Amino acid sequence: MFRDAVRGFVKAQIAPHFERWEQAGMVDRSYWQAGGEAGLLCPQIPEGYGGAGGDFKYNCVVVEEIAYAGYAGPMTDYSVHSDVCAGYILNAGTEAQKEKWLPRMVSGETVCAIAMTEPGTGSDLQGIKTRAVRDGDVYRIDGAKTFISNGQHCDLVIVVCRTSDAPGAKGMSLILVETDRPGFRRGRKLAKLGLLSSDTSEMSFEDVEVPVANLMGAEGTGFATLMTELPQERLIIAYQSMAAAQRAFDITVDYTRQRKAFGQAIADFQNTRYKLADLKADLLVGWAFVDQCLEKHVRHELSALDASTAKMWCSEMHGRVVDACLQLHGGYGFMREYEICRLYADARIMRIYGGTTEIMRELISRNL
Structure with missing residues (x-):
C-alpha cells in the first residue's frame, strides 16, 4: 500500500514539474510540503516525534520508487533529508533537539542538510578546518563548506566542525545551525554533470553564534x-x-x-x-x-x-x-x-x- 502511494505521489507531484526543476537546478519549496503531507518524509521517525514509526524499509521504498521513475534529483533531496540527516538527529541528538526538529522534518516545514565536505577536503573528513569556539553559553562558528545537498532550501544544517585543537578525529563535533542566524551565507548553486534538479551549494559561516544546546552529543564525539x-x-x-x-x-x-x-x-x-x-x-x-x-x-x-x-x-x-x-x-x-x-x-x-x-x-x- 505504501509503495502504491509513493507511485501515485511521483505521478502527481514530480512528473508534471520535473523538466522545469531540471532547468531551474532545484525543486520547488512546495515539493517538501507535498512530501510531508503524503507521509514520504522520514517515515522511520517514531510516532512520538510526529513520524509514522515505520522501519527503514519504508525509506527504501521511497528511494526505489522515485529513482526507478527516473527522477534522481528529487530523490536525492528527500534522501539526504530523510535517510541521512534525520538519522543523525534521531540517534545522536538530545531529547530537546529531537522534539524540536524531527516533527518539522516529517512535515516538510524544516528542510535539513549536512555539511561535511570543505573546499580543501573531500574524503578526508579528519582534515576539516571549520571551527566552533566556545564562548560562555554559545559557540562561534567560522568556516566554509561545499557540495552541500539541499543547500539552497535548507533551514537547518548539521555542521561537522572542530571544537578543539585535538588532532585528527578527536577534535571533531556536530553542531546544529539554523540558517537564519547572522553570519550564515548560502553560496552559489553549483552547476553539475547530473542530478540537475537537486540543488548542491556552497555555504559559509562567519562568526555564526549558536547556543551550546545545539551541540549534538558531547564535544569530540562527532x-x-x-x-x-x-x-x-x-x-x-x-x-x-x-x-x-x-x-x-x-x-x-x-x-x-x-x-x-x-x-x-x-x-x-x-x-x-x-x-x-x-x-x-x-x-x-x-x-x-x-x-x-x-x-x-x-x-x-x-x-x-x-x-x-x-x-x-x-x-x-x-x-x-x-x-x-x-x-x-x-x-x-x-x-x-x-x-x-x-x-x-x-x-x-x-x-x-x-x-x-x-x-x-x-x-x-x-x-x-
Whole structure:
C-alpha cells in the first residue's frame, strides 16, 4: 500500500514539474510540503516525534520508487533529508533537539542538510578546518563548506566542525545551525554533470553564534557519530543505484525490441541478447545483496563491511549498466531528449558521494 502511494505521489507531484526543476537546478519549496503531507518524509521517525514509526524499509521504498521513475534529483533531496540527516538527529541528538526538529522534518516545514565536505577536503573528513569556539553559553562558528545537498532550501544544517585543537578525529563535533542566524551565507548553486534538479551549494559561516544546546552529543564525539551513521547512508546509496540501474535496463530492453537495424530488431542480435543477459544477472545479484543488507539493518546488525561492500559494488555495477545501456541506444543514447542520456549523467556521482569507491575498497580491505 505504501509503495502504491509513493507511485501515485511521483505521478502527481514530480512528473508534471520535473523538466522545469531540471532547468531551474532545484525543486520547488512546495515539493517538501507535498512530501510531508503524503507521509514520504522520514517515515522511520517514531510516532512520538510526529513520524509514522515505520522501519527503514519504508525509506527504501521511497528511494526505489522515485529513482526507478527516473527522477534522481528529487530523490536525492528527500534522501539526504530523510535517510541521512534525520538519522543523525534521531540517534545522536538530545531529547530537546529531537522534539524540536524531527516533527518539522516529517512535515516538510524544516528542510535539513549536512555539511561535511570543505573546499580543501573531500574524503578526508579528519582534515576539516571549520571551527566552533566556545564562548560562555554559545559557540562561534567560522568556516566554509561545499557540495552541500539541499543547500539552497535548507533551514537547518548539521555542521561537522572542530571544537578543539585535538588532532585528527578527536577534535571533531556536530553542531546544529539554523540558517537564519547572522553570519550564515548560502553560496552559489553549483552547476553539475547530473542530478540537475537537486540543488548542491556552497555555504559559509562567519562568526555564526549558536547556543551550546545545539551541540549534538558531547564535544569530540562527532567523528564516532559519523562512523556510526555512515553505513545507513551507504546502504541507501546502494538502493539508489539498484533502482536507477534497473530503470536503465528496463527502458533499454524495450528500446532494443523496437529499434531495427539490418532488417531485424536490435534485441534479436546475439551480441545484444548476451549483453542484456549479463546486465540482468548483475541486477539479480545486486538486489539480493542489498535486500540482505536491509534485513540486517532493521535488526541493527548491518556492519560497516557490508554497507561499504553494497555501496561500492552497486554503484560500480550501476555505472557499468548505464554505460552498456547507452551503447545499445547508439547515437540516440547521447541525446539529452532520450532518458538513458540523463540516467547516464546522473549515475556518475554514485561512485563518489557517500564515500568514493577507493575509500570503500580501503574499508573493505581492513576486514580481509
